[in-house]
Amino acid sequence: KVSLSTVRRLSKYYRTLADLIKDGVEYVSSDELARIEGLTSAQVRKDFSFFGNFGKRGLGYTTLDLKQNIAEILGLDRQxxxxxxxxxxxxxxxxxxxxxxxxxxxxxxxxxxxxxxxxxxxxxxxxxxxxxxxxxxxxxxxxxxxxxxxxxxxxxxxxxxxxxxxxxxxxxxxxxxxxxxxxxxxxxxxxxxxxxxxxxxxxxxxx
Amino acid sequence: KVSLSTVRRLSKYYRTLADLIKDGVEYVSSDELARIEGLTSAQVRKDFSFFGNFGKRGLGYTTLDLKQNIAEILGLDRQxxxxxxxxxxxxxxxxxxxxxxxxxxxxxxxxxxxxxxxxxxxxxxxxxxxxxxxxxxxxxxxxxxxxxxxxxxxxxxxxxxxxxxxxxxxxxxxxxxxxxxxxxxxxxxxxxxxxxxxxxxxxxxxx
Ligand SMILES: NC(=O)c1ccc[n+]([C@@H]2O[C@H](COP(=O)([O-])OP(=O)(O)OC[C@H]3O[C@@H](n4cnc5c(N)ncnc54)[C@H](O)[C@@H]3O)[C@@H](O)[C@H]2O)c1
Ligand SMILES: NC(=O)c1ccc[n+]([C@@H]2O[C@H](COP(=O)([O-])OP(=O)(O)OC[C@H]3O[C@@H](n4cnc5c(N)ncnc54)[C@H](O)[C@@H]3O)[C@@H](O)[C@H]2O)c1
Known part of the structure; x- marks a missing residue:
């Protein structure tokens, strides 16, 4: 079962990714995301691990795909x-x-x-x-x-x-x-x- | 360092104790408090352990004293x-x-x-x-x-x-x-x- 604090962090990642995409950033690593949010990269990877495999080793995550993945998890892909x-x-x-x-x-x-x-x-x-x-x-x-x-x-x-x-x-x-x-x-x-x-x-x- | 979730629980205990005092209840055990809040009594005792020894073994806590203790911790004893x-x-x-x-x-x-x-x-x-x-x-x-x-x-x-x-x-x-x-x-x-x-x-x- 996913904890509320994980869900809250997904909401925060979603907003950070929206800002990154606005700035034209195409890739982001768990280290980079952790740095922006003031977390450990282990925490970031753990949060995503509940929902399947998003990133590729070495490349990190594509900002557009990751944001879309999170939108589907939180239900932000619908009205x-x-x-x-x-x-x-x-x-x-x-x-x-x-x-x-x-x-x-x-x-x-x-x-x-x-x-x-x-x-x-x-x-x-x-x-x-x-x-x-x-x-x-x-x-x-x-x-x-x-x-x-x-x-x-x-x-x-x-x-x-x-x-x-x-x-x-x-x-x-x-x-x-x-x-x-x-x-x-x-x-x-x-x-x-x-x-x-x-x-x-x-x-x-x-x- | 006391976590925010501990502080949040103290706020909740404070409100529960205010209700108990209104109902004329003089003593409450950590088990009882845990039952009302939907927590374990170990969690209740751990929350209080940061701040010193409140209750007496066997008797539990006096509702008035415990509420006053929490008020002092949260700063609710002043304006x-x-x-x-x-x-x-x-x-x-x-x-x-x-x-x-x-x-x-x-x-x-x-x-x-x-x-x-x-x-x-x-x-x-x-x-x-x-x-x-x-x-x-x-x-x-x-x-x-x-x-x-x-x-x-x-x-x-x-x-x-x-x-x-x-x-x-x-x-x-x-x-x-x-x-x-x-x-x-x-x-x-x-x-x-x-x-x-x-x-x-x-x-x-x-x-
Ligand atoms: N309305 C809501 O339902 C709601 C819910 C949650 C959060 N918020 C957030 O709360 C904040 C306020 O929302 P709102 O709906 O009351 O907005 P609002 O536009 O009705 O009120 C904002 C007020 O701040 C004043 N203001 C702007 N810049 C200022 C400054 N530098 N110094 C002093 N005053 C300044 C404006 O003149 C205005 O009166 C926003 O950030 C909003 O996102 C609003
Ligand atoms: N105003 C605040 O700053 C604030 C802040 C945080 C939380 N709250 C809480 O939010 C709630 C609303 O606060 P408020 O300041 O808007 O109160 P309010 O008294 O201004 O509004 C409450 C509204 O609910 C209506 N109402 C009462 N019983 C109802 C019922 N059974 N069905 C439908 N409508 C009903 C009333 O007619 C009134 O219009 C309160 O519980 C309050 O404790 C208020």
């Missing part, structure tokens, strides 16, 4: 339909974010349960009623849901998402979700990121 | 002054977010370089001119900066932050920052979170 649940601060900040579309993630719709928001247009999307979520998910063939509701509403909203058959949730609410086997949840936790920084400052002061 | 650079979608979404203040992180000010935003009030904060950042950081004794500017402006903004003496940056821009030794950067990358989800769906389909 993904994404829906946001919760049209508040975070939900609305995510609408029209160009970086998502650049990687194939298209924010198709946004839902809320607040009557004063339903039907309103926010940037390029009209807020839809959460009660219509399952029909809408089917119509737009939603693959991934982003959860941007308050913590106390998160589990109930996740249960609704799971019922629609969607298998992947990006959760911004600071509440761990119970989901069945076969559903993936990635948890954003901005407060914990700040705690990693306060830990760093505190541990430096104690030295 | 932190935080500034946001960039008053756009993300920057404004973060203003007045209650979860930050609940953990001692106070968003004191927000900066921008767009004349049409400077001086405007957004929720509880007035947008300040980026040119005044160093004086303002000193006045408010800023400890941590949150970077919410476009990718192409991120490195230059980070250089300004480093010059003020602030040692910790939470970066939302999808661009890795060069900062001197002794400055910590935590990188938020929402697009990569979506890629971890597309990887999950793709790898399941290939099985």
């Amino acid at each position: 993904w339909n994404v829906a946001i649940i919760g049209a508040g601060n975070i939900g609305t900040a995510l609408i029209d974010y160009k970086e998502f579309a650049a990687h194939g993630f298209h924010l198709k719709m946004i839902f809320d349960n607040d009557p004063s928001k339903i039907g309103k247009k926010i940037k390029s999307l009209y807020v839809k009623d959460i009660e219509t979520m399952s029909e809408e998910f089917e119509k737009e063939k939603i693959d991934i849901a982003i959860l941007a509701v308050p913590a106390e509403a998160a589990q109930q909203a996740a249960d609704r998402i799971v019922k629609t058959g969607v298998k992947a949730i990006l959760n911004f609410a600071p509440r761990s979700l119970n989901v069945p086997e076969g559903t993936a949840v990635r948890q954003e936790n901005t407060a914990m990121e700040l705690e990693a920084l306060s830990y760093f400052i505190t541990s430096k002061q104690k030295q | 932190w002054n935080v500034a946001i650079i960039g008053a756009g979608n993300i920057g404004t979404a973060l203003i007045d977010y209650k979860e930050f203040a609940a953990h001692g992180f106070h968003l004191k000010m927000i900066f921008d370089n767009d004349p049409s935003k400077i001086g405007k009030k957004i929720k509880s904060l007035y947008v300040k001119d980026i040119e005044t950042m160093s004086e303002e950081f000193e006045k408010e004794k800023i400890d941590i900066a949150i970077l919410a500017v476009p990718a192409e402006a991120a490195q230059q903004a980070a250089d300004r932050i480093v010059k003020t003496g602030v040692k910790a940056i939470l970066n939302f821009a999808p661009r890795s920052l060069n900062v001197p030794e002794g400055t910590a950067v935590r990188q938020e990358n929402t697009a990569m979170e979506l890629e971890a989800l597309s990887y999950f769906i793709t790898s399941k389909q290939k099985q």
Whole structure:
């Protein structure tokens, strides 16, 4: 089984390769890739070993082929339909974010349960009623849901998402979700990121 | 040296202990804590071993003492002054977010370089001119900066932050920052979170 940190590194290699290709670089070795990413070349080779034989001994990897290989592994060679649940601060900040579309993630719709928001247009999307979520998910063939509701509403909203058959949730609410086997949840936790920084400052002061 | 994943687990133990204390639980064993977090009790004991001897053999840990110990390690026993650079979608979404203040992180000010935003009030904060950042950081004794500017402006903004003496940056821009030794950067990358989800769906389909 491939670890999340390997998947995260594949995302980073993918971006580095895109930059190299833009600069006209045709070949790259695992040493070179390791140097750019601040890793060991053994780590780079190990990451790729899960997925088959990419490079040729001595020549290294062709940047175009390697990027394409990684795109296929991460699913970046296709388009993904994404829906946001919760049209508040975070939900609305995510609408029209160009970086998502650049990687194939298209924010198709946004839902809320607040009557004063339903039907309103926010940037390029009209807020839809959460009660219509399952029909809408089917119509737009939603693959991934982003959860941007308050913590106390998160589990109930996740249960609704799971019922629609969607298998992947990006959760911004600071509440761990119970989901069945076969559903993936990635948890954003901005407060914990700040705690990693306060830990760093505190541990430096104690030295 | 303590790894980031250990620090992340400390944040999680801290929240679990807060819940246990709310429910009136006075003692907790490493087994119990491991069960709640879905870890091994060896991992729990190893995480704490970096920081000294917390529990007593047989009794386990007192929830209040353990939470206090973790608060001191993470720096959650004090208040932190935080500034946001960039008053756009993300920057404004973060203003007045209650979860930050609940953990001692106070968003004191927000900066921008767009004349049409400077001086405007957004929720509880007035947008300040980026040119005044160093004086303002000193006045408010800023400890941590949150970077919410476009990718192409991120490195230059980070250089300004480093010059003020602030040692910790939470970066939302999808661009890795060069900062001197002794400055910590935590990188938020929402697009990569979506890629971890597309990887999950793709790898399941290939099985
Ligand atoms: N604002 C931030 O800076 C920030 C940062 C990180 C994480 N978060 C987390 O992200 C989540 C959203 O935060 P926010 O600031 O956008 O909150 P918000 O209150 O601004 O928005 C939440 C939205 O969800 C809607 N909603 C509530 N229950 C719902 C339900 N059952 N179904 C559909 N919609 C529902 C509300 O009507 C509201 O529009 C919260 O859990 C918060 O803790 C927020
Ligand atoms: N919107 C999202 O959903 C989202 C999600 C994740 C990450 N991000 C990243 O977060 C960052 C901010 O995104 P956004 O959507 O809020 O962008 P935005 O364009 O809405 O806001 C950026 C703000 O930064 C200001 N700015 C530009 N250069 C500056 C400088 N040198 N000093 C001070 N202020 C400056 C602009 O005037 C603007 O107000 C971007 O790097 C983006 O890639 C955005």
